[in-house]
Every structure is written in structure tokens, then in C-alpha cells.
Amino acid sequence: MTAIRTEHEYGAHPSVLPPAASTAQDDLDIAPAVRLDLYRRLEELRQFEKRAYDLFMQQLVKGTSHLSLGMEAISAGFGGAMRKDDYTFATYRGHAHTLSRGVPMAPVLAELLGRANGLMGGKGGSMHLTSVEHGVLGSYAIIGAHLCVANGAAWSAQVRGSGQVTVCFFGDGTTNIGAFHEALNYAAVFSLPVVFVCENNLYMEYTSIAEITAVPSPAADRAAAYGLPAIKIDGNDVDVVYRTAADALELARSGGGPSLIEAVTYRHGGHSRADPGKYRPAGEVEAWLAYDPLTIYRARLARLGVAESELDVIRGDVAQAVDEATEEAKNGRLPDVESAFTDVWADGGSQWRN
Amino acid sequence: MAQLSYREAVSRGIAQEMARDGRVMLIGEDIGGAGGVFKTTGGLSEQFGRTRVVDTPISEQAILGAAMGAAMTGLRPIAEIMFADFFAVCWDIVVNEIAKMRYMTNGQVTMPLVIKSGNGGSLRMGAQHSQSVENWAMAVPGLKVVTPSTPLDVVGLMAAAVRCDDPVLFFEHKGLYASKGEVPDGEIVDELGKAAIRRPGKDATVLALGLMVGRALDAAEELAREGIDVEVIDVRSLVPLDTQTLLTSISRTGRLFTVEENPRLLGWGAEIASIAADECFWDLDMPIRRITTPHIPLPSADSLEDAVLPSVDRIVQDVRKGVYL
Ligand SMILES: Cc1ncc(C[n+]2csc(CCOP(=O)(O)OP(=O)(O)O)c2C)c(N)n1
Ligand SMILES: [Mg+2]
Numbered sequence: 001m002t003a004i005r006t007e008h009e010y011g012a013h014p015s016v017l018p019p020a021a022s023t024a025q026d027d028l029d030i031a032p033a034v035r036l037d038l039y040r041r042l043e044e045l046r047q048f049e050k051r052a053y054d055l056f057m058q059q060l061v062k063g064t065s066h067l068s069l070g071m072e073a074i075s076a077g078f079g080g081a082m083r084k085d086d087y088t089f090a091t092y093r094g095h096a097h098t099l100s101r102g103v104p105m106a107p108v109l110a111e112l113l114g115r116a117n118g119l120m121g122g123k124g125g126s127m128h129l130t131s132v133e134h135g136v137l138g139s140y141a142i143i144g145a146h147l148c149v150a151n152g153a154a155w156s157a158q159v160r161g162s163g164q165v166t167v168c169f170f171g172d173g174t175t176n177i178g179a180f181h182e183a184l185n186y187a188a189v190f191s192l193p194v195v196f197v198c199e200n201n202l203y204m205e206y207t208s209i210a211e212i213t214a215v216p217s218p219a220a221d222r223a224a225a226y227g228l229p230a231i232k233i234d235g236n237d238v239d240v241v242y243r244t245a246a247d248a249l250e251l252a253r254s255g256g257g258p259s260l261i262e263a264v265t266y267r268h269g270g271h272s273r274a275d276p277g278k279y280r281p282a283g284e285v286e287a288w289l290a291y292d293p294l295t296i297y298r299a300r301l302a303r304l305g306v307a308e309s310e311l312d313v314i315r316g317d318v319a320q321a322v323d324e325a326t327e328e329a330k331n332g333r334l335p336d337v338e339s340a341f342t343d344v345w346a347d348g349g350s351q352w353r354n
Numbered sequence: 355m356a357q358l359s360y361r362e363a364v365s366r367g368i369a370q371e372m373a374r375d376g377r378v379m380l381i382g383e384d385i386g387g388a389g390g391v392f393k394t395t396g397g398l399s400e401q402f403g404r405t406r407v408v409d410t411p412i413s414e415q416a417i418l419g420a421a422m423g424a425a426m427t428g429l430r431p432i433a434e435i436m437f438a439d440f441f442a443v444c445w446d447i448v449v450n451e452i453a454k455m456r457y458m459t460n461g462q463v464t465m466p467l468v469i470k471s472g473n474g475g476s477l478r479m480g481a482q483h484s485q486s487v488e489n490w491a492m493a494v495p496g497l498k499v500v501t502p503s504t505p506l507d508v509v510g511l512m513a514a515a516v517r518c519d520d521p522v523l524f525f526e527h528k529g530l531y532a533s534k535g536e537v538p539d540g541e542i543v544d545e546l547g548k549a550a551i552r553r554p555g556k557d558a559t560v561l562a563l564g565l566m567v568g569r570a571l572d573a574a575e576e577l578a579r580e581g582i583d584v585e586v587i588d589v590r591s592l593v594p595l596d597t598q599t600l601l602t603s604i605s606r607t608g609r610l611f612t613v614e615e616n617p618r619l620l621g622w623g624a625e626i627a628s629i630a631a632d633e634c635f636w637d638l639d640m641p642i643r644r645i646t647t648p649h650i651p652l653p654s655a656d657s658l659e660d661a662v663l664p665s666v667d668r669i670v671q672d673v674r675k676g677v678y679l
Contacts, residue, residue: 087427120460130459137426138459142450148416149451152423152431159379159405160428179446182413186420189411343461344496346519352495353595353629354547 015284018291041076043318045096061112065126068096070268073293075100077241089150089168092127094139101134105325115332122335144179154194165252166194173204175218188226191257195248198262205271219262235263236293361531363505364394367512381408382434414444425467438473453496468515476529480654486615491523492592499592501525503567505535510544527564547594555585558609566613573669608639618649
């Protein structure tokens with residue numbers, strides 16, 4: 001049982017600490033090549049997000065941006081497990097999910113910079129990254145809505161018999177909005193090939209999820225209401241995420257219907273922009289910084305006999321790729337003003353009268 | 355040629371399109387086995403099966419989300435929102451998601467979907483089941499908006515809406531479901547963005563939509579007996595808006611009246627009045643007059659509802675006053 005209303009000061013709620021590092025997952029049945037691929041993904045997502053942060057601090061990225069620093073194992077694990085033609089639905093915190101489907105870094109960075117060579121020509125921005133050709137059917141910035149939309153893509157795949165699975169990512173805070181519950185019931189009723197992934201980073205914006213949720217596990221404890229098993233995993237362990245993803249994808253692909261997965265993780269920074277995240281209790285941030293997805297994965301790979309130098313090569317390659325993408329993005333020209341008037345309608349224009 | 359009711363015309367139009375194109379699906383609450391709360395989808399489940407005609411839970415966001423995601427990935431769904439008032443519980447999906455997705459993604463996504471809904475008053479259902487909400491939709495870039503007033507238009511505009519690659523909000527007027535009209539046999543396809551001159555006239559232009567079209571025509575008959583020759587135009591499509599037909603008429607008659615069922619503020623007629631003021635001001639012989647429901651929620655008692663919705667009498671009086679100004 002959770003307490004009703006807390007009596008402590010804002011930000012002084014009980015810490016939620018990460019699991020202790022362990023070797024238990026070392027012998028998960030994952031091929032060495034897959035593990036190296038997962039490691040490369042982690043590096044790409046980490047280094048990209050750091051660069052995005054730097055560019056934001058240099059005021060080159062305008063508006064707002066929500067980073068996945070510290071949460072990369074979830075996007076990396078799913079990206080590694082998904083089929084090329086599967087669909088991704090992400091939130092405003094969607095850089096990592098977009099990149100992990102194979103979208104190149106340069107157009108994503110250029111989109112953050114508002115350039116013509118951006119993924120959407122500068123018309124979407126950080127919160128709406130979409131690349132249909134990579135199966136990224138959008139990043140959505142109104143809490144909850146995209147769970148409902150993900151169902152539609154899953155329905156279409158079911159009708160077309162395409163075998164595609166839709167994966168929909170969202171946060172812990174999203175489990176408290178009506179659309180979450182509508183979408184879960186709907187997916188279960190129609191046995192849709194969709195995987196709902198709650199990235200539980202313990203906070204909505206600036207409020208601890210435990211403080212405003214009736215159950216301790218915001219997604220897993222709700223699963224039973226939709227006839228689904230409670231699945232709660234370590235969202236910082238990319239191997240665990242990869243395995244869980246593969247199982248849920250397989251279940252959906254073979255007609256077994258939806259899954260709801262709660263992956264527990266932590267964001268290293270604040271919610272968005274330059275939020276310092278001061279509302280988090282002392283000790284909690286440090287503990288999670290130590291339980292970093294990259295740190296624990298490098299340690300595992302070392303135990304499995306991968307040479308540190310091999311990992312450093314990957315790290316270096318990624319660093320170079322991020323630098324090149326940054327240059328390419330920065331070299332993009334500003335969008336033509338005329339482009340603000342295109343693609344309201346399918347005829348390409350914005351006319352509403354004759 | 356058959357006499358069809360407006361509600362039968364809805365299912366006729368949907369059936370025509372579902373038979374033509376296997377990608378067209380229909381989803382909504384009680385639409386399948388039950389044939390719809392307003393019986394506008396009768397027989398479709400039997401004809402096309404329960405995978406294409408889907409009975410959903412009471413989950414308006416889930417319904418419209420499903421339609422949107424399906425439209426983005428190759429289907430052409432028609433979703434029903436039972437009463438247009440219920441758009442308020444799923445307006446996010448309409449406004450923030452469906453309307454903006456093509457634009458935000460720089461044209462990567464196409465959104466061929468139709469949302470049909472029972473709109474409008476006159477059935478004594480009170481303030482939460484009677485609103486005319488076309489102008490909510492008209493205010494959002496990225497949505498096409500139509501309101502047919504005859505059974506023939508229902509079939510033709512439904513076909514046009516289904517074939518359109520943009521999202522179309524298809525407002526059926528609840529007060530017209532029982533009305534009848536001739537509908538020819540065979541395929542019928544109309545065009546979005548075309549107004550229809552229902553009665554030519556030279557003294558005044560009266561624009562109306564949905565249930566108000568019939569009232570405007572009745573008023574015109576009465577005024578004709580007094581020697582006032584009124585042109586009645588059924589606007590039919592708010593987005594795209596057939597400003598050519600409207601402005602040509604207004605310039606010719608020199609007098610513009612709108613008959614709007616919506617509450618006063620920001621009704622569709624206000625936008626047309628502003629366009630007319632901009633573009634044919636010097637052709638006008640009198641100030642533009644909007645005949646609307648006052649800015650109040652709709653009451654349920656028949657006497658009260660009748661008193662506040664624009665009536666034939668009110669149209670006659672207002673037009674007469676304007677013409678003799
Ligand atoms: C309907 C709605 N309400 C509020 C917001 C403002 N908002 C943006 S992100 C956010 C927190 C969401 O928390 P969570 O689901 O845990 O995702 P996280 O940001 O932690 O990844 C809120 C409240 C919004 N975008 N949409
Ligand atoms: Mg969160």
C-alpha cells in the first residue's frame with residue numbers, strides 16, 4: 001500500500017535505488033555479435049544526446065528538448081530486437097528511439113537545429129521526430145494520445161496480415177491519463193500486435209511518480225486490469241531489455257496480442273531543457289549514475305572476454321560519426337519560408353478556399 | 355431512383371465506398387450489430403463482416419487513435435463519434451494528432467480518414483447532446499469539414515470524403531435523419547468544397563448549413579409572397595470553402611444573411627462575413643446580418659429550444675427588416 005498524501009517536503013520523498021550490479025545476466029543467450037551491436041547502439045544514443053545537450057546549451061537548439069541520457073538501454077534493446085518493417089511510436093523524448101531504428105544522426109540533429117536538411121525540414125522539431133521509411137511513425141508530445149494511435153497501426157498490420165509489430169514507448173507519468181487505459185483495453189480486446197513499453201524513470205516532470213500514483217508499479221500493477229501479465233524489468237540492462245523485447249515481439253507477431261512492459265530506469269539530467277532536476281533526493285541520482293547502462297554493459301562485455309580496446313574502437317567510431325553529423329547539420333541552410341505553407345493537405349498546399 | 359431517408363443515405367454512401375475499396379473500414383460504438391444509435395449504419399456489418407465493421411468500447415480517444423494509426427499505414431477508415439458533443443473527450447486526437455501529422459512530418463504521412471458524427475439540435479436532447487460544433491473543426495488547420503443537408507448530398511459527400519486523402523469531419527444533422535429525398539441509382543460521387551444554390555434569387559443571399567437550409571428555403575417561400583426574392587445557398591463544405599460561389603451571389607444581391615445553428619460567437623458565418631466585408635464590401639447595400647442561436651447552451655424543453663434556434667419566422671423577419679432598411 002502506498003501512503004495517501006505525503007507529509008514530507010517537496011523533493012524529500014523516499015529514494016528509489018537501482019538494483020545492485022550483478023553477473024546474473026551474463027549468461028543470457030545472446031550472440032556476441034548482437035551484444036556488440038547493442039553496445040554500439042548504446043554509444044550512439046549516449047553520444048548523440050550529449051551532443052544535443054551541448055548544442056542546446058550553445059543556444060543552437062531552440063525551443064525545448066527532452067533527452068534520454070541514462071535511459072538508452074531501452075531504445076537500444078528494442079531497436080536491436082525489432083524487425084526492419086516494425087513500427088515505432090515515441091514521445092517527445094524520442095531522439096533515441098528514432099536513432100535506434102536506423103535513422104541517420106545528421107537529419108535528426110539538423111531537425112533540432114531547425115535546418116532545411118532536418119528530418120522534417122524544420123517543421124516538426126525535437127518533439128516530433130518521424131521517419132516513415134524507417135518505421136518511426138512519429139514522436140508525440142501530448143501525453144497518452146500516441147498509445148491510441150499505435151493501436152491503429154497495429155490494427156492495420158493485423159488487417160493486412162503483414163506480420164508487423166507496433167512498439168509504443170511512453171513514460172511512467174503517462175499511466176495516469178485516460179488515453180493509457182483506453183488504449184490498453186482496446187489493444188487487449190482486439191488482440192492487436194502491439195507492445196507497450198513504459199519507460200519508468202521514476203518521475204513525471206518534476207514530481208515523483210510514487211507520490212501521485214495509486215499503485216507502486218505504475219504500468220505493471222495495471223496490467224491485470226487488461227488481462228495482461230505484469231512485466232517489470234531492469235530498463236538499464238540492455239540484454240534484459242533485448243530479451244524481453246524479442247519475446248514480446250514474437251508473441252505479437254504470432255498472433256498472441258499485446259504486451260505491457262515496465263522498464264525501470266532513470267534520467268541522468270532533468271526533464272527537459274536545462275532543468276537541473278533538484279527535486280530528486282540526495283543519493284538517488286548518484287546511485288543511478290553509478291548504475292549507468294553503458295558502464296554496466298562494458299563491465300559485462302569485459303567479463304565475457306571482449307577486449308576493452310575493441311569497445312574503445314566502437315566508442316571512437318561513434319564519436320567521429322557524431323562530429324560528422326554535427327558538421328552536416330550545422331552546414332544545412334535555413335528552410336525556405338515557403339515551406340511553412342506546404343503539406344497542410346495531401347495536395348501539398350495549404351489552401352482552404354477557392 | 356429511390357426515396358431514401360437521410361439516415362439510409364449514410365449507410366448507402368458508406369456501403370458504396372466499402373464495396374469499391376477493401377481498405378475502407380468502419381469503427382465506432384454500437385455501429386455494427388446494432389446498426390448505430392441513429393441507425394445510420396444498418397446492414398453494413400452483415401454485408402461487410404465484423405472485421406471491417408468494428409464495434410468498439412466507449413473509448414473515443416481509442417477509436418479516433420485507431421482510425422488515425424490505420425490511416426497512416428494503408429487503410430481508409432471511417433470512424434463514428436456518436437454525438438458530435440463527444441468530440442470534446444477526444445478533441446486532442448483530432449486537433450493535435452490527426453490534423454497536424456502531415457504538416458509536422460513535412461508530408462511523410464497521409465491521413466485518409468473520415469469521422470462521421472451526429473451533430474446539431476432540435477431533438478430536445480439538452481445541452482450535452484445538441485450542439486452544432488462544425489465551427490470547432492473549422493478553426494483547426496488540417497481538417498476538412500462538411501455538413502450535408504439532403505440524402506443525395508449525404509451519399510455524394512460521403513464518397514468524396516472517403517476518397518479524399520485528407521481527414522474529413524462529416525457532420526450529419528441529427529434533426530435531418532428522418533427526412534427523405536430522391537437518390538438516383540448507381541454510383542454517386544460529389545465534390546468537397548462546393549456550395550449549392552438551392553434557390554436562385556436577386557434581392558438577398560441567405561447562407562445556411564444542415565438543418566438550417568430547409569428553414570431558409572421555407573423563409574424564402576414566405577418572403578417570395580411579399581415580393582422579396584431570396585437566394586438560398588447551402589454552404590455544405592466549410593473547409594474547403596467555396597468562396598467563389600458565395601461571393602458571386604453576395605455581390606449580385608448586395609445583401610448577406612447567414613443562418614447558423616451554432617451559438618453566436620465565432621460561428622462559421624462570422625468568418626464568411628469577414629471575407630465578404632474584405633472582398634465585396636462595395637457591392638453591399640446593407641450591413642451583414644448573422645442569424646444565430648444566442649450565445650447560450652441549448653435548453654431541452656421543446657418550447658425553449660424552438661425559441662432559441664433560428665426559426666423560419668426569425669429568418670423571415672430579419673431578412674425583411676434588412677431588405678427594407
Ligand atoms: C496531456 C498533457 N499533459 C501534460 C503535459 C506536460 N508534460 C510534458 S512531459 C510531462 C511528464 C510526462 O512524464 P512521463 O510520462 O513519466 O514521461 P517522461 O518525461 O518521464 O519520459 C508532462 C506532464 C503534456 N505534454 N500533455
Ligand atoms: Mg517519467
